[in-house]
Amino acid sequence: MDTTLVQRPNHITSLASSGMLVAVxxxxxxxxxxxxxxxxxxxxxxxxxxxxxxxxxxxLAGNATHKALLNYRQTVANWMKRDSFQWMGKWYIVxxxxxxxxxxxxxxxxxxxxxxKEKFKAEYTSMKSDMAFKQGDMFDPNAYPDIxxxxxxxxxxxxxxxxxxxxxxxxxxxxxxxxxxxHYQQQVKQIIDRTMSKAASRLVTIAERIxxxxxxxxxxxxxxxxxxxxxxxxxxxxTLEQAIDICETIRGFNITGDPELEEARRALQAAIDGVTAxxxxxxxxxxxxxxxxxxxxxxxxxxxxxxxxxEENDE
Numbered sequence: 001m002d003t004t005l006v007q008r009p010n011h012i013t014s015l016a017s018s019g020m021l022v023a024v025x026x027x028x029x030x031x032x033x034x035x036x037x038x039x040x041x042x043x044x045x046x047x048x049x050x051x052x053x054x055x056x057x058x059x060l061a062g063n064a065t066h067k068a069l070l071n072y073r074q075t076v077a078n079w080m081k082r083d084s085f086q087w088m089g090k091w092y093i094v095x096x097x098x099x100x101x102x103x104x105x106x107x108x109x110x111x112x113x114x115x116x117k118e119k120f121k122a123e124y125t126s127m128k129s130d131m132a133f134k135q136g137d138m139f140d141p142n143a144y145p146d147i148x149x150x151x152x153x154x155x156x157x158x159x160x161x162x163x164x165x166x167x168x169x170x171x172x173x174x175x176x177x178x179x180x181x182x183h184y185q186q187q188v189k190q191i192i193d194r195t196m197s198k199a200a201s202r203l204v205t206i207a208e209r210i211x212x213x214x215x216x217x218x219x220x221x222x223x224x225x226x227x228x229x230x231x232x233x234x235x236x237x238x239t240l241e242q243a244i245d246i247c248e249t250i251r252g253f254n255i256t257g258d259p260e261l262e263e264a265r266r267a268l269q270a271a272i273d274g275v276t277a278x279x280x281x282x283x284x285x286x287x288x289x290x291x292x293x294x295x296x297x298x299x300x301x302x303x304x305x306x307x308x309x310x311e312e313n314d315e
Contacts, residue, residue, distance in 0.1 A: 023090045026073045029153035031059040085195040097252030117154045214291035235280040264301040
């Protein structure tokens with residue numbers, strides 16, 4: 001039987017050498033249980049069958065420390081979306097140029113998370129006493145795990161692995177080899193296209209935020225009919241920092257060598273080079289110049305960016 005080799009596309013090597021795959025898992029005790037007794041009482045009172053509804057009891061409802069832990073899980077998720085690109089499932093690709101900063105930021109998040117966990121454990125006994133008062137007849141002390149069990153319910157860890165780049169030297173029939181090769185090419189191309197589309201979209205989004213901040217507000221008419229200057233828009237240091245970050249990321253992570261993306265990156269970096277939020281707040285002339293530069297960038301580059309790239313679809 002004739003055989004052939006399934007070759008690995010060249011651009012997977014470029015992708016593999018440009019970043020690492022990272023997964024950050026945050027586990028939090030949700031403190032919810034289903035109470036069958038109350039569920040039966042409710043369905044019976046409503047003359048419904050037993051399986052018509054279920055009552056969920058929030059064991060730590062309203063507790064600020066527990067809520068802070070739950071919210072911090074979302075903070076970590078937002079950071080992952082902002083500083084990496086989704087690969088598949090829980091795995092995200094972090095550009096090699098950003099790995100030192102990414103690792104340092106993870107350590108900082110881990111310190112905050114662990115501190116919140118220790119605070120929660122220290123307050124746990126008093127939390128249960130407080131809930132005994134708040135929940136009244138619904139309170140069940142047996143529904144609350146002990147401290148040792150709780151410790152394992154809160155965790156934050158990072159896993160890292162190389163971008164898969166297997167040799168694929170498998171002898172198969174010609175028709176199957178062609179089919180596998182085509183499927184592999186399409187899969188990798190979709191991942192790369194999606195990643196670069198998100199990078200371009202992030203650049204556009206941040207550029208639009210800077211332009212908005214530099215736009216002079218329209219005059220307003222007060223209650224006496226007099227025209228007065230509108231309130232000037234705020235300029236945030238974090239917005240400029242994010243612009244610098246995305247420029248640096250694209251500089252070292254333009255996998256496809258997109259010349260338009262590189263041109264937009266250079267232009268944005270030049271527009272904000274040496275500019276601070278304080279400078280923009282204090283100088284109308286500088287705000288106007290930065291706005292004009294960025295408007296020019298967006299007019300030329302924004303139409304080239306895919307509009308179907310939505311970060312929120314990564315959930």
